[in-house]
Amino acid sequence: MSRDDVATLTHHFAIITRKIPLHPIADDAQYEAAIEAMNGLIDAGAGDEGHALAPLLGLLGEVIAAYEDATSPPPDAAPVEVLRLLMEQHGLKQGDLPEIGSQGVVSELLSGKRELNRNQIARLSERFGVSPATFF
Template sequence: MVMKVIKTEKEYQAAMSRLEEIFDSKKDSKTADELELLSLLIEKYEDDTSPIDLPDPIEAIKFRMDQLGFKQKDLAKAIGLKSRVSEILNKKRKLTIDMIRKLHDTLGIPTDVLIKEY
């Protein structure tokens, strides 16, 4: 397959078909480099045509709290009073820069998610 930037859905489908054919290539085989390049081209096309928007920051906080088994009191240790946490989780109070930093450190949520408007 000739490697070139994927610009159309037809080219994308052809690239996906080829990817399926060579997917199980051995690391040092002739098709290993083709597999890697094709994967990058497909990823670029998908990023350009179907960008995924960042999640709502409050929903991200709730999701991560659930994953970690955190309660509001656990979050209060990081960002202040339990009542403040409640206001934030109910979208009645905006996150401050300091809160964003502490949430990033405590929950591991990327700052670009936390600074998004909600």
């Protein structure tokens, strides 16, 4: 590959990546931008395997799936695992959840000595913007 080829590719790649994130997604804002780009590609017909941008849509789908896999609890996750994941995603420590109790209560929940009650689940689902069913 010549220097001119590299320069041309660099130019085109910069233009593409302004619109379509082709890197690991780091946060929810980047995730939303990636979803918007994916929807735009689908609307443009890239969902058809014969479309010139179909491989780009496939790559973007893989980037989005990797973020979703890394940030979503497994479907059979125990409530405490969901809570741990949400705390990690939001950079929270045990003392940062006064809506469910003291740091000691949170510690007992995380260690399995206690289970979440309905009030705690309601407060957590509101705080994190998830369905209460997430904790069942």
